[in-house]
Amino acid sequence: MHDVLETAIADGRMGDRLWLYATYHCNLACVYCLTESHPRIADRRRLSDEAMVRAAREARELGFTCVGITGGETFMLPSFPETLAEIASILPTVALTNGTLFTDRVLERLERLAGADAALQISLDSDVPDRNDALRGPENFAKVVEAVPKLVARGIRVRIATTVDGQDAAELDGVCVLHRSWGIPDDDHIVRSVVRRGRADVEGMGVVPGEHDILPELTLTADGAFLHPFAPTVRHGVTDLDLLVSRQIAPLEVPAAAFLRIVADQAVGADVVRNIR
Numbered sequence: 001m002h003d004v005l006e007t008a009i010a011d012g013r014m015g016d017r018l019w020l021y022a023t024y025h026c027n028l029a030c031v032y033c034l035t036e037s038h039p040r041i042a043d044r045r046r047l048s049d050e051a052m053v054r055a056a057r058e059a060r061e062l063g064f065t066c067v068g069i070t071g072g073e074t075f076m077l078p079s080f081p082e083t084l085a086e087i088a089s090i091l092p093t094v095a096l097t098n099g100t101l102f103t104d105r106v107l108e109r110l111e112r113l114a115g116a117d118a119a120l121q122i123s124l125d126s127d128v129p130d131r132n133d134a135l136r137g138p139e140n141f142a143k144v145v146e147a148v149p150k151l152v153a154r155g156i157r158v159r160i161a162t163t164v165d166g167q168d169a170a171e172l173d174g175v176c177v178l179h180r181s182w183g184i185p186d187d188d189h190i191v192r193s194v195v196r197r198g199r200a201d202v203e204g205m206g207v208v209p210g211e212h213d214i215l216p217e218l219t220l221t222a223d224g225a226f227l228h229p230f231a232p233t234v235r236h237g238v239t240d241l242d243l244l245v246s247r248q249i250a251p252l253e254v255p256a257a258a259f260l261r262i263v264a265d266q267a268v269g270a271d272v273v274r275n276i277r
Ligand SMILES: C[S@@+](CC[C@H](N)C(=O)[O-])C[C@H]1O[C@@H](n2cnc3c(N)ncnc32)[C@H](O)[C@@H]1O
Pocket: 026, 032, 033, 034, 035, 070, 071, 072, 073, 074, 096, 097, 098, 121, 122, 123, 161, 162, 163, 192, 193, 194, 195, 196, 197, 198, 200, 206
């Protein structure tokens, strides 16, 4: 399988990253959230630490070259700093986070990431506190601007992710002024549209992704394996199964084989533009 996977990556049929949905639980309830995450969610759909570490090991064997961990809020998991460090020791890892849970104790536990091949990708939608917080929740802006310099000072690589629904160019430039002031380069600033799935669909927000807009990247959740990280969304409390690849997630070669069969039929080449990441 290693060679087939490497060829599919080289052909642009799939990404080289394995995505893990650590949990659907969250301390925030952003207006556009793909996963309808919120503090009182009934079904947290969490992957155990052991399942995530095992998947990372198997991913390395199969030829994946990096891991992404998302949710829900990754830092809702009590052991996440240690689990992240363990996964990053297996493959380069980026963990997506809302940046609101970095107490001094968590920052101390994250110090082990300095020098590791790991990054924290923190969401920030505006340089105007009220506009950011209207999308993402009260106090979110203040907590992010407090946390980022503390992480950077500890030698932890931070990326910024901006999710766009109506922000104008000046506002997006303002986010760039902020991240540059923290020493975060432009290459580590991701800007993407709200995708009309999950809560964004219920609210009528964002863009409907075209067939080829999103690069297939094998994505594991407690509900099964999916075609890309914008696929395992939740609408009115129910997981969307339109982009399910396999109910089985372990051993990884089972969903990886099903995924490879699907991406073998996907269009690739210079005419295929992937707009959403
Ligand atoms: C679902 S969150 C999970 C990680 C973490 N809780 C956070 O907010 O960064 C991952 C990223 O997806 C973005 N996101 C959430 N809903 C989205 C949507 N409907 N379309 C596009 N991106 C979305 C968030 O802004 C965040 O940057």
